[in-house]
Amino acid sequence: MLRRAGPSLRHFLLEKNSSAGHSSCSREAKMSRPVQARRLEGIDKNIWVEFVKLAATYSKVNLGQGFPDFPAPDFLTEALTRALGGGNHMLHQYTRAFGHPPLVKVLAQFFEKLLGRDLDPMTNVMVTVGAYQALFCCFQALVDEGDEVIIIEPFFDCYEPMVKMAGGTPVFVPLRPNPPKDGKLMSSADWQLDPAELASKFSERTKAIVLNSPNNPLGKVFSRGELGLIAELCVKHDVLCISDEVYEWLVYDGKQHIRIGHYGLWWTESSHVPLMQPERSMLSSAIGVSLLSLPASLQGMWDRTVIIGSAGKTFSATGWKVGWVVGPDRLLQHLRTVHQNSVYHCATIAQEAVAQGFQRELMLYGKPESYFVQLPKELQQKRDWLVQSLDGVGMKPIIPEGTYFLVADISPFKSDVPDVPNSDEPYDSRFAKWMVKNKGLAAIPLSAFYSEAHKNNYTNFIRFCFAKEEATLKAASDILQKWKQEKTSL
Ligand code: PMP
Numbered sequence: 251m252l253r254r255a256g257p258s259l260r261h262f263l264l265e266k267n268s269s270a271g272h273s274s275c276s277r278e279a280k281m282s283r284p285v286q287a288r289r290l291e292g293i294d295k296n297i298w299v300e301f302v303k304l305a306a307t308y309s310k311v312n313l314g315q316g317f318p319d320f321p322a323p324d325f326l327t328e329a330l331t332r333a334l335g336g337g338n339h340m341l342h343q344y345t346r347a348f349g350h351p352p353l354v355k356v357l358a359q360f361f362e363k364l365l366g367r368d369l370d371p372m373t374n375v376m377v378t379v380g381a382y383q384a385l386f387c388c389f390q391a392l393v394d395e396g397d398e399v400i401i402i403e404p405f406f407d408c409y410e411p412m413v414k415m416a417g418g419t420p421v422f423v424p425l426r427p428n429p430p431k432d433g434k435l436m437s438s439a440d441w442q443l444d445p446a447e448l449a450s451k452f453s454e455r456t457k458a459i460v461l462n463s464p465n466n467p468l469g470k471v472f473s474r475g476e477l478g479l480i481a482e483l484c485v486k487h488d489v490l491c492i493s494d495e496v497y498e499w500l501v502y503d504g505k506q507h508i509r510i511g512h513y514g515l516w517w518t519e520s521s522h523v524p525l526m527q528p529e530r531s532m533l534s535s536a537i538g539v540s541l542l543s544l545p546a547s548l549q550g551m552w553d554r555t556v557i558i559g560s561a562g563k564t565f566s567a568t569g570w571k572v573g574w575v576v577g578p579d580r581l582l583q584h585l586r587t588v589h590q591n592s593v594y595h596c597a598t599i600a601q602e603a604v605a606q607g608f609q610r611e612l613m614l615y616g617k618p619e620s621y622f623v624q625l626p627k628e629l630q631q632k633r634d635w636l637v638q639s640l641d642g643v644g645m646k647p648i649i650p651e652g653t654y655f656l657v658a659d660i661s662p663f664k665s666d667v668p669d670v671p672n673s674d675e676p677y678d679s680r681f682a683k684w685m686v687k688n689k690g691l692a693a694i695p696l697s698a699f700y701s702e703a704h705k706n707n708y709t710n711f712i713r714f715c716f717a718k719e720e721a722t723l724k725a726a727s728d729i730l731q732k733w734k735q736e737k738t739s740l
Contacts, residue, residue: 293411297679297698304683310690311726316466316655318717322567323621329606333599341599348586349377349574350601356608361576363615365512367552373579376586379596380571381496381560383589385412387575388458388492388556390592391584393418397457402443404699404708406466406494422701423451425470427708435641436648438470438657445479452483458490459483461510464497467699467713468657469650471505481513485550490581496560496573499622501652502630511577513551553578556585561604566625566717570600629654632716632723639727640714643734654717657696661710666737677709685712691729 286294298315305312312319321327333341345351351371358371369375378384385408393399395417401409403424413420425441461480463472472480484491493510501507556577562568575585607621614620633649636656640647644662660681667684669677678695686692696711716723 289415289417293414296411297407297694301682301692301694301698304686305692308686308690309692311722311729312692313714313716313718313722313726314686314692314694316715316717317562317568318566318654319722320566320717320719322565323607325610325621326565326567326603326607330599330603332606333602341602343598344595345598345601347590347595348372349375349596350598350605353377353572353574353601353605353608356605356612357574357576360608360612361557363612365509365552365576369576370579373582374576376575376582376589377596377601378573378575378589379593380562381494381558381573382408382571383593384556384558384573384575384585385409385492385494386592387585387588388558389413389416389418390588392490392492392556392581393457396455398453398455399457400448400451400459400489401701402459402461402465403701403704404465404467404696405460406462407698409460410701418457419455420701421451421456422704423448424704424707425465425468435637435646438465438468438648438650438652439473440648441468441470443476443479448479449483452487452489454487456487456489458492460492460494462494463510464501464507464650464652466497466653467655467694467696468648469653469655471501471507471651474508477508477510477513481510481551484554489554491551491555492558493555494558496558496563497653498559499564500626500629500654502626502633503651505651507652509557511552511555511557553580556581561600561607565604565607565621570597570604572596572600572604629717632718632720635720635723636714636716636726639723639730642727643730645730648711654715656714656716657711658714659710660712663733663737664710676705678712679709682712689729689733691726 301314305314346354348354349357349371354371354375354377357375357377358369361375362369376384376387378387389399389412393413393416397418398421399409399413399418400421400423401413403422410420423443424447426444427436428440428442430436430440459480461472461477463477464470465472480491483489491510495507495509498507498509556575559574559576561570561572575582611620611622617623633654633656637647637649640656640658646659646661648657648659650656660678664677664681667677667681670680673680676695676697678697682693682695693712693714695709696713697705697709699713700707714726718726
């Protein structure tokens with residue numbers, strides 16, 4: 251019934267307009283004031299719209315946008331099926347606006363383990379529509395007109411427009427590559443912050459810094475030393491830290507993801523695991539200080555950090571769009587205000603299934619059967635496979651320490667896509683477009699992860715996503731090999 255009502259209503263309106271002599275054109279012409287809100291100026295173009303469309307139109311193999319093409323784990327999809335058909339019809343209704351109680355409770359339990367501190371599920375955790383909405387809430391709630399927000403380049407591209415929409419000014423600081431010695435392949439660890447340059451970006455106008463470790467697109471996992479430096483600067487200048495940790499479980503080669511919100515509880519270089527309460531007490535007596543008597547600079551980060559996570563990345567289910575924020579109530583209370591006045595609520599049933607996923611992971615914490623242990627193992631193999639095949643054709647990869655992205659140097663293939671002098675479009679962007687149209691392989695140009703002012707700084711790189719089935723990676727490798735052979739036989 252409702253379906254049939256749609257077209258007839260449209261028909262009625264069309265007839266009404268045409269009988270009154272209106273056309274959509276004349277209606278547009280009558281608008282004398284600007285339609286677009288000022289806050290959207292300069293942020294209306296988005297590279298993803300273009301590249302997602304190109305991939306959909308031309309790609310035979312899509313290693314562009316970041317999502318797995320393998321299934322989400324059975325325990326998660328089974329949890330969803332149970333939630334759907336398990337007889338609790340209330341799971342189809344609204345739940346608590348700031349997070350379904352079972353999900354915020356288990357997230358609090360989980361993060362208590364990771365952060366070594368007690369958490370209140372109702373005030374220290376908020377569930378969002380993906381990490382994307384978590385970021386939006388942070389910028390809207392914490393950034394004012396005139397505030398500066400430091401963003402480390404290259405960066406997940408939505409940070410810049412979100413800061414601008416909140417009225418803030420993004421201030422960029424680059425990770426600078428140091429060429430590796432002895433002809434070795436570069437690692438994401440070779441891209442580093444210059445401490446003096448970073449320090450020079452902090453001022454009395456700085457409200458926050460955005461940290462993304464492991465970093466999209468490079469896969470850099472920030473070291474304890476680098477995080478310590480950022481933490482010291484945040485404390486010194488009274489700056490907040492928006493810590494985007496969506497790839498927290500995707501770290502390789504035995505590396506550890508270190509949480510900046512945990513800073514102050516790191517204690518010693520040798521404590522590679524988060525410390526639980528009894529261990530903390532033992533350690534405090536061993537080093538002869540209680541936690542509270544530590545210098546303020548070593549206590550400061552929890553109070554000024556919001557930690558952002560994503561079930562999409564954590565459980566290989568990006569389409570579910572369940573994310574969260576963990577942090578002190580003094581910050582989260584303002585995020586709740588934005589959430590309740592914008593999105594208000596996330597799908598109950600997806601939250602229920604993610605809660606069950608976390609309950610399983612809590613039980614299996616650190617064990618070999620844990621998904622958070624298995625997934626990085628599998629992804630590391632995929633990474634190594636793609637590294638080898640890119641290296642084999644001369645597209646030198648930068649080995650990522652984390653995430654499921656890999657950036658590669660396209661220099662040896664440049665002769666196929668000649669440079670256009672004075673073009674406003676960065677070379678890597680034209681290269682990626684040419685590659686998908688002519689070779690059927692989709693990737694994302696690295697310049698998409700730089701600000702407008704710096705988009706021409708590194709234009710020899712493209713980003714691949716390796717969270718893909720073996721067959722997909724093999725198909726990508728076949729395309730590259732064939733291309734290489736065509737080049738050498740010329
Ligand atoms: N942060 C980073 C660094 C990301 O790469 C992404 C997704 N590509 C997000 C946030 C958004 O995550 P979600 O899909 O959960 O909204």
